[in-house]
Amino acid sequence: MITVARVADLRARVAEARAAGRRRVGFVPTMGALHEGHRSLLDVAAGAGRADFVVASVFVNPTQFGPNEDFAAYPRTPEADAALLAGAGADLLWMPEVGDLYPDGAQTFVEVTELTKGLCGARRPGHFRGVATVVAKLFAAVQPDVAVFGEKDWQQLQTLRRMTRDLLLPIEIVGAPTVREADGLALSSRNRYLTAEDRPRALGLSAALREMKERRAAGEKGAAALLAAGRAVLAACGVERVDYLELVDAETLVPLETLGAGPARGLVAAFVGKARLIDNAAV
Amino acid sequence: MITVARVADLRARVAEARAAGRRRVGFVPTMGALHEGHRSLLDVAAGAGRADFVVASVFVNPTQFGPNEDFAAYPRTPEADAALLAGAGADLLWMPEVGDLYPDGAQTFVEVTELTKGLCGARRPGHFRGVATVVAKLFAAVQPDVAVFGEKDWQQLQTLRRMTRDLLLPIEIVGAPTVREADGLALSSRNRYLTAEDRPRALGLSAALREMKERRAAGEKGAAALLAAGRAVLAACGVERVDYLELVDAETLVPLETLGAGPARGLVAAFVGKARLIDNAAV
Numbered sequence: 319m320i321t322v323a324r325v326a327d328l329r330a331r332v333a334e335a336r337a338a339g340r341r342r343v344g345f346v347p348t349m350g351a352l353h354e355g356h357r358s359l360l361d362v363a364a365g366a367g368r369a370d371f372v373v374a375s376v377f378v379n380p381t382q383f384g385p386n387e388d389f390a391a392y393p394r395t396p397e398a399d400a401a402l403l404a405g406a407g408a409d410l411l412w413m414p415e416v417g418d419l420y421p422d423g424a425q426t427f428v429e430v431t432e433l434t435k436g437l438c439g440a441r442r443p444g445h446f447r448g449v450a451t452v453v454a455k456l457f458a459a460v461q462p463d464v465a466v467f468g469e470k471d472w473q474q475l476q477t478l479r480r481m482t483r484d485l486l487l488p489i490e491i492v493g494a495p496t497v498r499e500a501d502g503l504a505l506s507s508r509n510r511y512l513t514a515e516d517r518p519r520a521l522g523l524s525a526a527l528r529e530m531k532e533r534r535a536a537g538e539k540g541a542a543a544l545l546a547a548g549r550a551v552l553a554a555c556g557v558e559r560v561d562y563l564e565l566v567d568a569e570t571l572v573p574l575e576t577l578g579a580g581p582a583r584g585l586v587a588a589f590v591g592k593a594r595l596i597d598n599a600a601v
Numbered sequence: 602m603i604t605v606a607r608v609a610d611l612r613a614r615v616a617e618a619r620a621a622g623r624r625r626v627g628f629v630p631t632m633g634a635l636h637e638g639h640r641s642l643l644d645v646a647a648g649a650g651r652a653d654f655v656v657a658s659v660f661v662n663p664t665q666f667g668p669n670e671d672f673a674a675y676p677r678t679p680e681a682d683a684a685l686l687a688g689a690g691a692d693l694l695w696m697p698e699v700g701d702l703y704p705d706g707a708q709t710f711v712e713v714t715e716l717t718k719g720l721c722g723a724r725r726p727g728h729f730r731g732v733a734t735v736v737a738k739l740f741a742a743v744q745p746d747v748a749v750f751g752e753k754d755w756q757q758l759q760t761l762r763r764m765t766r767d768l769l770l771p772i773e774i775v776g777a778p779t780v781r782e783a784d785g786l787a788l789s790s791r792n793r794y795l796t797a798e799d800r801p802r803a804l805g806l807s808a809a810l811r812e813m814k815e816r817r818a819a820g821e822k823g824a825a826a827l828l829a830a831g832r833a834v835l836a837a838c839g840v841e842r843v844d845y846l847e848l849v850d851a852e853t854l855v856p857l858e859t860l861g862a863g864p865a866r867g868l869v870a871a872f873v874g875k876a877r878l879i880d881n882a883a884v
Contacts (some may be wrong), residue, residue: 325769325838328640329771351870355703358790418769421767424764425713425715425716425763425767426711426712426713426714426715426733426765426767426768427711427712427714428709428710428711428712428768429709429712430708430709431708431709431710432706432708433708454768455767455768455769458768458769458770459769480706480708480709481709483704484616484703484704484707484708484738485709485711485737485738485741486608486702487736487741488612488618488739488741507767537759566730599635
């Protein structure tokens with residue numbers, strides 16, 4: 319695995335790979351602090367003939383953090399990240415500096431207007447504008463054929479699918495299933511913020527989603543009843559600061575009153591100790 | 602010259618040209634109603650080794666028109682456009698429909714925040730958001746090496762240069778000098794709106810810019826004095842509805858008080874009869 323920082327070096331390496339006969343370039347953008355969930359994204363990128371040259375990027379993107387969020391504190395583990403990516407089969411690691419992605423005087427932003435209105439978009443103003451902007455830049459630099467994002471950030475995945483389609487980018491967007499601990503906790507770089515006392519409470523998120531899924535499987539179609547059951551689980555687990563718990567159309571993210579026709583998704587965000595955690599599941 | 606509508610057909614033709622050994626794809630996006638100014642953009646694209654395969658597009662972009670502007674009335678002359686482009690040496694003409702560029706549910710927009718605050722951006726809310734968005738889409742579809750825009754839309758040219766740089770698009774942006782009638786009137790598709798009585802008044806725009814340029818050459822450095830001289834020319838020509846007349850830094854578009862250090866640009870917009878005309882020049 320080769321590591322580059324500058325956009326010009328990245329482009330040269332990707333061009334070399336294509337000239338050498340690699341037909342499909344896969345791309346896994348990350349913010350580093352990598353875990354097994356990220357490794358699975360690499361597996362998905364290289365699997366099923368999706369890509370024969372895989373680029374991973376590590377960049378903690380300042381424009382997707384709000385002024386009171388954890389940009390400065392966000393875990394940065396570049397050596398461990400490089401080791402994990404090399405072990406996971408990445409061909410090229412791109413670790414740009416802020417100035418590579420935001421040149422002096424940068425003032426261009428990409429916004430996806432509807433999908434970002436609710437859920438995390440409502441609680442983190444400007445977050446998805448920052449995400450869409452940086453991913454548009456990353457895509458322009460790498461020019462991949464396929465890019466893989468985790469389903470754990472479901473709203474992000476849908477937003478980036480929409481952006482890619484709307485901007486006519488010739489890139490296939492693939493979602494990779496959430497990787498979980500044995501007890502159900504979704505892997506997240508922010509799990510590092512959890513103390514020993516926080517850890518059992520953090521299970522409330524996945525447990526609430528599981529409860530809603532089970533009740534739905536048992537016949538309950540009313541969103542209000544399902545959400546009440548989910549909230550009860552969160553409370554029983556000691557999760558007090560719930561940011562949101564919603565049942566939405568899986569693609570449009572519009573809140574549902576009754577489940578039935580299309581695929582529904584349950585999404586939850588909550589503070590546990592210092593960590594703001596998110597999770598989601600098909601319901 | 603081949604004409605295509607669908608994005609897939611456009612991509613196939615461009616890919617064919619590249620496979621056949623064309624090394625540099627040039628792109629001239631237009632809204633049709635073509636005139637000699639557009640022909641000059643084609644000449645610039647094909648000149649100086651900039652491109653050996655030139656794509657032109659004709660698309661009247663709805664998102665850059667305000668609700669009270671002339672989207673419906675904007676002149677549409679597809680047959681004449683195709684003839685002019687074939688004669689000007691375009692290799693491929695792309696005439697997409699609205700649905701090709703704005704698929705169902707499209708909700709992604711590109712914004713350049715600072716350069717679009719003043720001048721036409723202040724008078725036409727959303728205009729440059731529409732321009733940046735559609736050009737980002739056109740660029741993604743054509744993937745040119747070089748794109749040519751007229752200097753007549755100076756704020757647009759600077760905005761698209763900035764967007765291209767900020768989004769890391771590997772595209773060279775070239776500005777082509779404004780083409781004028783013998784008497785100085787800048788060519789514009791909207792000149793068709795001018796009646797015989799309007800036509801002499803429309804000369805006020807270029808005359809005002811010329812007056813400022815001459816006074817600057819004669820030593821006047823104060824923006825206020827230069828603008829007063831320009832406004833006097835507009836008034837003398839009978840141009841009553843002046844939208845703006847400004848002297849700005851040519852690149853940042855920040856208004857100047859004193860001319861001297863960097864390149865300065867005079868920009869003017871005014872209504873003459875039913876037409877809103879714009880013009881600009883180095884001062």
